[in-house]
Amino acid sequence: MTSRNVDLFDSTYSHFEADVLGRIRRKTFGEDFGQNSWTTADEYRRWAGWLGLSGRSHVLEVASGSGGPAIFLAELCGGRVTGIDINKHGIATAIERAAAHDLGDRVAFRLTDADAVLPFADQMFDAILCVDSANHFPERLRVLKEWHRVLKPGGIALFTDPVVVTGLVSKDELAERSSVGSFLFAPPGVNERLIAEAGLALIRQEDVTANAAMVSKRWHDARAEDREALVQIEGDERYAGLQRFFATVHHLTSERRLSRIAYLAQRSS
Numbered sequence: 228m229t230s231r232n233v234d235l236f237d238s239t240y241s242h243f244e245a246d247v248l249g250r251i252r253r254k255t256f257g258e259d260f261g262q263n264s265w266t267t268a269d270e271y272r273r274w275a276g277w278l279g280l281s282g283r284s285h286v287l288e289v290a291s292g293s294g295g296p297a298i299f300l301a302e303l304c305g306g307r308v309t310g311i312d313i314n315k316h317g318i319a320t321a322i323e324r325a326a327a328h329d330l331g332d333r334v335a336f337r338l339t340d341a342d343a344v345l346p347f348a349d350q351m352f353d354a355i356l357c358v359d360s361a362n363h364f365p366e367r368l369r370v371l372k373e374w375h376r377v378l379k380p381g382g383i384a385l386f387t388d389p390v391v392v393t394g395l396v397s398k399d400e401l402a403e404r405s406s407v408g409s410f411l412f413a414p415p416g417v418n419e420r421l422i423a424e425a426g427l428a429l430i431r432q433e434d435v436t437a438n439a440a441m442v443s444k445r446w447h448d449a450r451a452e453d454r455e456a457l458v459q460i461e462g463d464e465r466y467a468g469l470q471r472f473f474a475t476v477h478h479l480t481s482e483r484r485l486s487r488i489a490y491l492a493q494r495s496s
């Protein structure tokens with residue numbers, strides 16, 4: 228991961244609880260559960276249903292961001308959730324949020340590189356969820372093999388890839404789209420092949436691009452309405468860069484040139 232990537236997430240997570248960012252998330256997502264991606268509460272609830280969780284489940288959330296989604300998931304299913312992320316400000320925010328939600332040891336967060344060997348024993352988790360973050364993992368096959376290792380037999384992994392190349396994309400658009408973080412763009416078929424090579428069975432796949440098209444437009448417009456307050460936090464240059472980023476995501480997804488795909492894969496028993 229480049230240092231540029233870490234810096235960009237740093238600035239988001241270290242101001243995550245600022246009034247202006249909360250206001251923008253509420254305008255963007257309707258229901259703000261602390262997400263920093265293209266997902267909405269309806270979509271997240273639907274995915275929790277796909278995972279078939281119960282109060283006895285232990286879920287690993289990979290790239291847990293602010294921790295909001297992991298806490299939301301623990302409250303939804305009643306089970307345990309462990310979140311990992313590489314960003315220390317994200318993990319610090321997550322630990323604070325978890326304490327405020329009074330979930331005791333049902334939710335835990337660890338600063339961990341998901342693109343490396345995971346610090347967990349074999350067959351520890353019933354399910355894995357990774358939202359809009361797999362595009363940050365250059366060692367995607369190793370990541371999927373690690374998921375296979377830490378899943379219980381019959382366990383399920385759900386991840387989204389928000390940047391599957393499904394149309395013509397210019398080099399400028401690719402540069403703009405990858406301006407937040409270190410990015411890998413995959414053509415259709417690659418994630419499917421890597422899932423199989425990791426020993427997992429793809430049991431469901433869904434095009435969830437529409438959410439990214441909607442969320443990116445709303446995020447852009449909500450930010451524009453709060454420009455002055457955002458510039459105080461981000462500065463002029465970063466504010467303008469992020470506005471270009473959200474506009475580019477909207478164009479590419481609404482024209483289906485980049486697609487966001489959800490993959491549900493299972494470890495055989």
Ligand SMILES: C[S@@+](CC[C@H](N)C(=O)[O-])C[C@H]1O[C@@H](n2cnc3c(N)ncnc32)[C@H](O)[C@@H]1O
Nearest residue numbers: 262263264290292312313314340341342360363
């Ligand atoms: C678009 S955000 C999504 C966060 C969260 N899943 C959500 O829906 O709000 C991408 C996340 O990936 C994390 N990330 C990037 N590279 C990572 C890595 N190698 N290991 C763990 N987390 C990583 C970033 O810190 C960031 O929190």
